[in-house]
Amino acid sequence: MEPQTQTKAKVERSGSLAILRFEGDVTSASKEAVLGTYDKLAPETKEILLDFSKVQYLNSSGIALVIQLLMEANKSGHKVQTFGLTPHFQKVFTMLGLTKYTSLHPNELAAKAAFGG
């Protein structure tokens, strides 16, 4: 079994928009990077952009963390757009029905545009 790379998460803010940029593998060890980062978002955050362009691999436990983030965001009324997923994980996210909570975009520009005005 290959060693997993540690997940890093960086937050960029622009008004009510927060961009969560993830890096590395997203696994069960990524709880702090995924949910911890989400929990620390500023209260004025309304839109969230999830950037997976530097993520090569998400296992089922890692996807479970993303699902929890999406559910929390949905409850809190945050709009979430996602970009940068590899075609493989775009398909996985679609199969899992996560497009109910977030749209998948090929790049950041398209994802930002999806927030509209």
Add this chain to the structure above:
Amino acid sequence: MPCIWRGVVVFCFTALCAGAQTIINTESGPWTAALDGRWRWHAGEDMQWASAAFNDAGWSPLRVPGPLPPNRHYWVRLHFQIGRTSDPGLLLGPIAWAYDVFWDGERIGSFGDPSRLRWFVPRWQTYHLPTNLAMPGSHVVAIRVAQIGPGVALPTRQSRVYAGDNRVGDLAALYEAASARMRADFQPRLLNLLVDFGFFLAGIYFLLLPPSVSQGAAFRWFGIVLLGRAIVVMCEFYLNYGPLNLPGNSIVGLLWVGVWVSCLGTIEFSYAFFRRPVPFAVRCVAWLLATLAAPVPFPYSAITARLAVLLIPAVVTIAVAAVEVRKRTLDAGLTLVLFAVLGATALYNAVAIGIQVTHGISAPIAIDIGGFWLWSWDAMYLVWVPAMAMQIHKTNLRFRDERERLRGEMEAARQVQELLLPSRSIRAPGFEIEARYHPAAEVGGDFFQLFPAVSDSLLVVVGDVSGKGMKAGLLVSLIVGALRNRKSDEPRCVLTELNAVLLGSSEGGFTTCCCALFSAETVTIANAGHLAPYRNGEEVATPPGLPLGIDADAHWIETNIELQSRDRLLWVSDGVVEARNGKRDLLGFQRAQELATRSAAEIAQAAQQFGQEDDITVVSITRKSVQVHVA
């Protein structure tokens, strides 16, 4: 008459020598004679004191044997007569850390360098005398002494002036005498050397303990302490018996590295032993004291060195052990006793060496065992090393028992899961069934269930609990139990029932699940986020659906497909599509589809060979007998 005058001259010369005349062998041939006469000393520095003509009658007498002058710089002088010798020499015992030797005012050698403060540990040293200087008759030896040694309270030889140590005579005989003295000095230390070599090997052993050993960090620190001790001992032996190439000043730096390692390693060890982090303040104070102890000037460094080497860590570790005893930590009592032994030894050595250095009162710091010495702190380590080895053995046994128990429990869980999951040879009328299940750990999170029913119908449930191991395995048991008690065979109803069961049990995870009900002509499929099945190698389009255990209001849409005879539906778990090779590439959906026409065994094997990371499940259902019409 001339004889009378000659007698008067001899008498006057003898009187001039102020009674310092030494009885000297006057025979020819290989001989040596002890310079045990009336040595005189005087504090200070004056090169005129080297002169044979200098009158030292007012100098203080130096007792042989007896204590050396307490001063840092002083001279000693001795008047004597010698007879004839063909190859004359002078042997001086371990009188000082550095000195220059003058024979009738001529410098004939030195030990270290008193001017540049370069020193050696005192030892027996032979000096060659030019024949023209050592003519039969009266002579004066003057020694310019600098007691500039480090005063490290380690078993290095201390400076002394003993009867018989200082000799004059034939050079070859003096060499022999010096060798005999060094051998006699070395012999009692043999046991010490052997014991310390044993500690060195034990240190290597502790240091190389495999990571699986319980409390491995603590034992590795103990190994470092022993290796630090080995460095100290190695330096001590070099200082005492090594060649006089490197002055002691150079060696003592390395010796202090060993002292540091022993001191600080003991503190790290004691905290690691109780699985506690070393408090920052304790570490700072220990480093500071151990560092400050080194440059303290002679003779007080003897005490500070001892404090640094043993007393500081002893106090810290006794305190740590005492705290753990109060907390009733396992084995703390035994450890407290061990650290008490260490503390007592350290305290005794500190006091003994301190008294010896400051007051000249000798206290035994070594145990005499049949003519061999065992230093008290080596005796202390002789208690420690077996105790630590026993501790390792005991914790290993405990760890092994625990590991065996866990292995047994995991094996039992695996057997239970095997009973819960269908066997490979399951049969259902009208279907050819082939399945492969390879959990990534003993217990897996994948599952599949087949429920043959009347009228050639068959309910197939394939799923995957997120995560692996025992937790996922227990959820699988819950799911299988719920499936066996299901109220309906309709796929969307089965998913709804399972969702209700899993909602309170998933703890942030989820379960993907695909249900398919094979009836006479059709297959009804409902998919909760699982990989869609392949029909004859082509992926069946199923509507996306949330996994189970996330949303109480989730619902799933059913898809109906028709199968002809020999049509085959194949399910794989994400362990197949997300198998990863050494380059971290995924097997992926494309390769999975290319494999989808092969047997379940071949697909599972291909995924395993690609690089298994997750549970691998492959279930293949082929309709045998029913002629099916495409809708």
